Amino acid sequence: MSKEISLATVKKHNTPGDLWIVIDNKVYDVTKFLHEHPGGEETLLTVGGTDGTEDFNDVGHSAEARELLKKYFIGNLAESDIKQNKPPVGCREIGIAVGAILLGMALVYVIKRGTAKN
Numbered sequence: 001m002s003k004e005i006s007l008a009t010v011k012k013h014n015t016p017g018d019l020w021i022v023i024d025n026k027v028y029d030v031t032k033f034l035h036e037h038p039g040g041e042e043t044l045l046t047v048g049g050t051d052g053t054e055d056f057n058d059v060g061h062s063a064e065a066r067e068l069l070k071k072y073f074i075g076n077l078a079e080s081d082i083k084q085n086k087p088p089v090g091c092r093e094i095g096i097a098v099g100a101i102l103l104g105m106a107l108v109y110v111i112k113r114g115t116a117k118n
């Protein structure tokens with residue numbers, strides 16, 4: 001089993017001489033890659049010590065870039081720091097459900113009115 005690293009630990013490694021980054025719940029030590037990054041040092045430094053998944057995906061990195069990541073893998077993000085992709089039923093879902101019911105009722109009303117006239 002690979003090592004589990006907390007986000008708090010990752011946070012401590014945010015300098016050019018010691019740079020860690022989280023991508024897709026995996027932790028990478030990119031200190032040695034900093035000067036080689038085709039997208040520049042600055043981009044890596046701004047996300048160093050944090051979860052850079054969104055930034056990494058926004059750029060649309062190539063398959064080669066993803067392959068390169070493996071070289072710098074040092075451990076998995078701690079279970080407690082992993083964001084759940086599927087939150088419990090939220091306000092949005094309730095809103096959609098209520099909206100759908102109202103729409104259904106309106107539709108039944110319109111149809112009934114239409115048939116009553118004939």
Ligand code: HEM
Pocket residue numbers: 021028030033037038039040043044047052055056059060061062063064065066068069
């Ligand atoms: C830490 C892991 C990362 C690796 C291994 C990596 C690797 C690469 C590679 C190989 C390229 C060349 C183009 C490609 O093959 O897609 C690239 C380009 C680039 N990367 Fe990264 N990258 C990393 C993280 C990031 C992050 C976190 C950002 C943004 C904050 C970023 C921003 C960019 C930008 C702006 C380019 C230039 C895109 C272009 O001009 O085509 N990279 N990166």
